[in-house]
Amino acid sequence: MSGIGRKQTPEIREIRYRRLSRPVDSLEITTIKALRQGAHESEFTGPQRIDFELIVWIERGTITHEVDFARYELGPGDVLWVHTGQVQRWGDIAAVDGIMCMMPATALDTALTDRLDRIGGWARSHWPADGSGAAQDFAMLLSHYRRHRDLAGHDAEAYDAAMVLLTSGVLMMLASRDLGDTKSEWGGHELLWRFRAEVDRHHAQRRSTRWYARRLGYSERTLHRVVLAHLGVTPRQVIEDRMVLEAKRMLVHDSGSISTVARSLGFDDQSNFSKVFKRSTGLTPGEFRTSSR
Incomplete structure (x- = not known):
C-alpha cells in the first residue's frame, strides 16, 4: 500500500497513514486494483483499524464490506466512507475495482468537521448509487485528480492542497444530501x-x-x-x-x-x-x- 505504514498485531492490523514524499496533511488517491497489486492478498483479510479517513467509490463489481460490525453490500456507483478509528473488514477485494481516497482527519477543513458534527454526518458510512448526484460528483473529483495530478509538476504540492479543499467540499455535500433518518435524528x-x-x-x-x-x-x-x-x-x-x-x-x-x-x-x-x-x-x-x- 503506497504511502501507508502497517503494523501487525495478533488480532487486528493497524493501518497507519504515512506520506512518503508529500506533506502529512495531504491526500492520496489510487485505484483498488493498484492497491491490491501492490500488497499481498493476506493484507486484506481480517479486521483493520485505520487512523485516517478512507473513502471508496466502487466502479465495477460487488463486495461485502464490514465497518464496526455493520455489513454493507457495495456495488457500482456506491460510496463508502470509513472514519478514523473505525474497524473495517474487506470482503473479496479481487472482485471489485474503483477509486480510493485516503487522508488524515487533520487534513479536513475545520468548517467541514464542525458541520459534520452538527448534522450527524459521521454517523453514516454508505451512500448507494441512487441518482442523487453526490456520489457521482465525488467520483468525478477523484477521477480528475488521478488524470491531472502528475501534470502539476513542481506545483504538485499546491495542487494537492487545492484538492484537499475541493474534496472537503464534496464530502460536505455527500454528508448533507439525502441523509434521511440520520439527518433528522442527529441534526x-x-x-x-x-x-x-x-x-x-x-x-x-x-x-x-x-x-x-x-x-x-x-x-x-x-x-x-x-x-x-x-x-x-x-x-x-x-x-x-x-x-x-x-x-x-x-x-x-x-x-x-x-x-x-x-x-x-x-x-x-x-x-x-x-x-x-x-x-x-x-x-x-x-x-x-x-x-x-
Missing part, C-alpha cells in the same frame, strides 16, 4: 451533536445522564426530552450503545480477558458488565467473542 437540535461528542469522549468513564446534562449546561430533564424526541431512545441508551460498541471492538479485536475489557470500560465488577452487554446484544461477552471470531 435536529444542537444539544444532540454536543451530547454525542461528549459520549464519544467519556463513555468509558461516565455513564450518568446527570453528569452529561450538567457538562452540557442543560437540566437532566431537558436532555432526556430532546434525545427521546429525536432519537426515540433515552440518553442512557445512547451512552450504553456507545460503550457496547467499544466493548465489541475490544472483545473481537483484542486478546485481553473479559475482566480486562470490563475494567477498561469502567466496570469494577465483571458480572455487571456482562449483564449490561447481554441486555444490549442478547449474548454474553464470551458468547459474542466466540461467535464473532
Whole structure:
C-alpha cells in the first residue's frame, strides 16, 4: 500500500497513514486494483483499524464490506466512507475495482468537521448509487485528480492542497444530501451533536445522564426530552450503545480477558458488565467473542 505504514498485531492490523514524499496533511488517491497489486492478498483479510479517513467509490463489481460490525453490500456507483478509528473488514477485494481516497482527519477543513458534527454526518458510512448526484460528483473529483495530478509538476504540492479543499467540499455535500433518518435524528437540535461528542469522549468513564446534562449546561430533564424526541431512545441508551460498541471492538479485536475489557470500560465488577452487554446484544461477552471470531 503506497504511502501507508502497517503494523501487525495478533488480532487486528493497524493501518497507519504515512506520506512518503508529500506533506502529512495531504491526500492520496489510487485505484483498488493498484492497491491490491501492490500488497499481498493476506493484507486484506481480517479486521483493520485505520487512523485516517478512507473513502471508496466502487466502479465495477460487488463486495461485502464490514465497518464496526455493520455489513454493507457495495456495488457500482456506491460510496463508502470509513472514519478514523473505525474497524473495517474487506470482503473479496479481487472482485471489485474503483477509486480510493485516503487522508488524515487533520487534513479536513475545520468548517467541514464542525458541520459534520452538527448534522450527524459521521454517523453514516454508505451512500448507494441512487441518482442523487453526490456520489457521482465525488467520483468525478477523484477521477480528475488521478488524470491531472502528475501534470502539476513542481506545483504538485499546491495542487494537492487545492484538492484537499475541493474534496472537503464534496464530502460536505455527500454528508448533507439525502441523509434521511440520520439527518433528522442527529441534526435536529444542537444539544444532540454536543451530547454525542461528549459520549464519544467519556463513555468509558461516565455513564450518568446527570453528569452529561450538567457538562452540557442543560437540566437532566431537558436532555432526556430532546434525545427521546429525536432519537426515540433515552440518553442512557445512547451512552450504553456507545460503550457496547467499544466493548465489541475490544472483545473481537483484542486478546485481553473479559475482566480486562470490563475494567477498561469502567466496570469494577465483571458480572455487571456482562449483564449490561447481554441486555444490549442478547449474548454474553464470551458468547459474542466466540461467535464473532
